[in-house]
Amino acid sequence: MTQVADAPLVSILDDEPAIRTILASALEDAGFRTMSFARATEFEAALAKTSPDVCLVDLSLPDKDGLTVVHQLALEQGARVIIISGRAEVRDRVTGLELGADDYIIKPFDPSEVVARIRAHLRRDAPTENKADTATFNGWVAHFDRYVLCNEAGIETPFSHAEGEVLRLFLERPKRLISRQSMQETLGGAAGESFDRAMDVRISRLRTKLNEDPKNPKLIKTIYGAGYIFLGDVQWS
Amino acid sequence: MTQVADAPLVSILDDEPAIRTILASALEDAGFRTMSFARATEFEAALAKTSPDVCLVDLSLPDKDGLTVVHQLALEQGARVIIISGRAEVRDRVTGLELGADDYIIKPFDPSEVVARIRAHLRRDAPTENKADTATFNGWVAHFDRYVLCNEAGIETPFSHAEGEVLRLFLERPKRLISRQSMQETLGGAAGESFDRAMDVRISRLRTKLNEDPKNPKLIKTIYGAGYIFLGDVQWS
DNA sequence: CCAGATTCCTACGAATTGTAACAAGGCCCG
DNA sequence: CGGGCCTTGTTACAATTCGTAGGAATCTGG
Numbered sequence: 001m002t003q004v005a006d007a008p009l010v011s012i013l014d015d016e017p018a019i020r021t022i023l024a025s026a027l028e029d030a031g032f033r034t035m036s037f038a039r040a041t042e043f044e045a046a047l048a049k050t051s052p053d054v055c056l057v058d059l060s061l062p063d064k065d066g067l068t069v070v071h072q073l074a075l076e077q078g079a080r081v082i083i084i085s086g087r088a089e090v091r092d093r094v095t096g097l098e099l100g101a102d103d104y105i106i107k108p109f110d111p112s113e114v115v116a117r118i119r120a121h122l123r124r125d126a127p128t129e130n131k132a133d134t135a136t137f138n139g140w141v142a143h144f145d146r147y148v149l150c151n152e153a154g155i156e157t158p159f160s161h162a163e164g165e166v167l168r169l170f171l172e173r174p175k176r177l178i179s180r181q182s183m184q185e186t187l188g189g190a191a192g193e194s195f196d197r198a199m200d201v202r203i204s205r206l207r208t209k210l211n212e213d214p215k216n217p218k219l220i221k222t223i224y225g226a227g228y229i230f231l232g233d234v235q236w237s
Numbered sequence: 238m239t240q241v242a243d244a245p246l247v248s249i250l251d252d253e254p255a256i257r258t259i260l261a262s263a264l265e266d267a268g269f270r271t272m273s274f275a276r277a278t279e280f281e282a283a284l285a286k287t288s289p290d291v292c293l294v295d296l297s298l299p300d301k302d303g304l305t306v307v308h309q310l311a312l313e314q315g316a317r318v319i320i321i322s323g324r325a326e327v328r329d330r331v332t333g334l335e336l337g338a339d340d341y342i343i344k345p346f347d348p349s350e351v352v353a354r355i356r357a358h359l360r361r362d363a364p365t366e367n368k369a370d371t372a373t374f375n376g377w378v379a380h381f382d383r384y385v386l387c388n389e390a391g392i393e394t395p396f397s398h399a400e401g402e403v404l405r406l407f408l409e410r411p412k413r414l415i416s417r418q419s420m421q422e423t424l425g426g427a428a429g430e431s432f433d434r435a436m437d438v439r440i441s442r443l444r445t446k447l448n449e450d451p452k453n454p455k456l457i458k459t460i461y462g463a464g465y466i467f468l469g470d471v472q473w474s
Numbered sequence: 475c476c477a478g479a480t481t482c483c484t485a486c487g488a489a490t491t492g493t494a495a496c497a498a499g500g501c502c503c504g
Numbered sequence: 505c506g507g508g509c510c511t512t513g514t515t516a517c518a519a520t521t522c523g524t525a526g527g528a529a530t531c532t533g534g
Contacts, residue, residue, distance in 0.1 A: 090347040097353040110327040116334040161460045224531050
């Protein structure tokens with residue numbers, strides 16, 4: 001497993017070698033970089049040099065109380081702190097979390113859950129930059145963050161929220177049938193029988209903005225009695 | 238228990254009334270505001286108007302798959318999502334977390350742990366707003382200590398307290414939908430229901446100071462029927 | 475080619491939002 | 505105290521969005 005230089009760094013602090021090994025290998029398989037320590041003093045010495053993104057800390061340590069470590073970590077460092085402990089009492093968990101831990105995992109644990117939880121925590125670190133909000137297709141560029149549609153000449157046409165919902169649905173499922181019903185479920189939610197014209201109109205307006213020829217639509221194709229298909233080579237970025 | 242206007246809002250989605258009651262009372266005792274729903278449709282309808290800080294979601298719902306709800310929540314809203322489920326398998330937990338949940342609590346649960354976990358998650362939300370009072374975004378610099386907005390040319394424009402509140406709210410949650418109602422809750426507090434156009438005016442004035450083109454605003458975007466989104470790459474310092 | 479169903483599209487109107495103008499209140503300074 | 509100046513909510517009206525209605529256009533099966 002290759003390790004990218006900017007892969008998140010996870011620091012492991014546990015006195016049992018077996019646990020360290022299991023965690024380290026599971027995390028590295030998942031693409032993280034790891035550092036392992038058996039004693040709090042070594043762990044803290046390393047912190048002075050490197051700042052990990054996540055710290056996994058066992059509460060029972062030979063040289064120091066784990067909760068103290070957690071508390072200092074949470075206060076001083078910006079790192080996420082996850083306690084991994086054999087102490088399963090609710091009281092233990094609550095105090096651990098209150099002292100600054102971000103999560104509390106009970107031994108025995110499943111490595112895949114540890115990985116999933118770490119990912120869930122890290123996901124919050126970079127909220128803005130990871131979501132793909134720009135799609136390119138057949139000379140068009142749709143900017144969902146700015147609610148703007150841009151053609152080959154670079155002319156921008158704004159689209160509304162409702163139009164954007166439909167467009168996004170199409171761009172996420174290109175070249176596949178999207179039934180009228182599933183479309184209403186995904187969007188408005190208010191699934192009334194006689195209300196389904198609203199969808200027609202939304203699509204009609206979207207077609208207009210895409211300069212579709214009504215007689216011969218190239219992008220949004222109607223499947224009579226079934227739904228719609230969005231043709232077009234979509235690429236998100 | 239008195240509820241402060243700016244206390245974090247927790248939205249509960251569970252089909253069992255007993256669970257809802259237990260959670261709601263525990264959370265309100267802990268100083269949170271709560272909203273409870275039995276069905277996903279009601280829950281989602283409420284989301285359109287208010288944006289809670291945390292959502293507690295049960296996976297087994299009468300009208301919709303819980304995981305779908307979680308996924309949409311995580312993608313669209315910025316809210317923390319905590320699954321509370323009777324399904325205890327590791328596989329369930331991992332998929333729940335991967336679909337966007339921030340935490341996964343297994344039934345039966347202890348309310349105090351739920352509270353502790355919510356607090357742990359929220360603690361991460363507001364690391365910036367304590368000390369930083371200068372934000373840089375798209376050529377602008379906002380100095381909240383001096384109530385001054387500074388453009389690329391270095392020209393300073395003063396802004397008022399009310400405008401600063403709105404601006405700060407935007408800068409703390411960039412590129413996320415901020416619902417109209419949650420905005421009024423965060424700010425004015427005293428909310429005349431729908432007759433309160435003060436918010437519109439505040440935003441209009443803020444737009445003017447940001448030199449926004451009324452026809453095509455680049456920073457403060459209106460989402461018809463929902464709220465506003467602040468685009469712009471914010472950096473606090 | 476016909477009948478019936480389905481879909482498109484234009485126009486209209488209800489709801490929502492933008493903004494200019496006005497008014498109420500606070501503050502500073504003479 | 506009184507008069508400007510700033511702030512901010514309120515009101516009124518303009519602009520925008522988007523669902524609805526209803527007839528025109530299109531499709532399908534026979």
